[in-house]
Amino acid sequence: MTEPIPAVxxxxxxxxxxxxxxxEIGIRPTKTLGQNFVIDGNTIRRxxxxxxxxxxxxxxxxxxxxxxxxxxxxxxxxxxxxxEIDPVLAAKLPETVREWRPAAAGAFHLVHADAMKVTGxxxxxxxxxxxxxxxxxxxVVLHLLQHFPSxxxxxxxxxxxxxxxxxxxxxxxxxxxxxxxxAWYSQMRKAGVIGMNVFWPAPKIHSGLVAFTRREPPATTAxxxxxxxxxxxxxxxRRKTLxxxxxxxxxxxxxxxxxxxxxxxxxTARGEVIDIQAFARIAEARESRP
Numbered sequence: 031m032t033e034p035i036p037a038v039x040x041x042x043x044x045x046x047x048x049x050x051x052x053x054e055i056g057i058r059p060t061k062t063l064g065q066n067f068v069i070d071g072n073t074i075r076r077x078x079x080x081x082x083x084x085x086x087x088x089x090x091x092x093x094x095x096x097x098x099x100x101x102x103x104x105x106x107x108x109x110x111x112x113x114e115i116d117p118v119l120a121a122k123l124p125e126t127v128r129e130w131r132p133a134a135a136g137a138f139h140l141v142h143a144d145a146m147k148v149t150g151x152x153x154x155x156x157x158x159x160x161x162x163x164x165x166x167x168x169x170v171v172l173h174l175l176q177h178f179p180s181x182x183x184x185x186x187x188x189x190x191x192x193x194x195x196x197x198x199x200x201x202x203x204x205x206x207x208x209x210x211x212x213a214w215y216s217q218m219r220k221a222g223v224i225g226m227n228v229f230w231p232a233p234k235i236h237s238g239l240v241a242f243t244r245r246e247p248p249a250t251t252a253x254x255x256x257x258x259x260x261x262x263x264x265x266x267x268r269r270k271t272l273x274x275x276x277x278x279x280x281x282x283x284x285x286x287x288x289x290x291x292x293x294x295x296x297x298t299a300r301g302e303v304i305d306i307q308a309f310a311r312i313a314e315a316r317e318s319r320p
Contacts, residue, residue, distance in 0.1 A: 293314070
């Protein structure tokens, strides 16, 4: 009995493919848009595997660029909706998908828009997988988690330092506003580090993978906006005690102390040592003042 021949993985872009595509459409990666294209197929496979995308899922990809990651996602998911801001890249991508993944062309949806302004999509995504521009990574992640509650999990590749901030817990030196706000929506964890040589052009710093799983926000009568206002105030002057840092937000240090005590938080503590649940209790204490 002959052994079955193993399936050959569908081809992914290499460095020569990326440079050829870029030359065809006259694209040079720009620092303004934070464009660094992945030129290594094994890295794409690693990202897709780490994202844990199921064959029944619809994946939201932000900044698909020339389509390196897009092809890998089409191999793993039922559908991909890609949001691309660059008009030249957006025009080329459907053609690339038809050429490289003709059987999956009907499962690919392109939205030519700024991801920070998108509040609706042609299909409902269940996962977010993206190589995000370093300069807008945090606001894009928070915006998408806010506006697309159907996103249950995902994986983003960002600057390694940003990855550490997103995944940091209370007490960590990198814990700050991104950590706390991300924790409102999800459980974040660092899922790996990507070297510089798998990109064109090669960045000067490593990239980090951050995986997230959606969870319910803290049970509170305060709104998300009210809680985030406390977070912003607490870290605006992170060396100060919360009593001092929240004085402007609360309308004075005595009122800030009252809110903190009511929330069960030490007024002499600093913002970097308390979690999202504590921030929610502080916001709630102000709204329920006598």
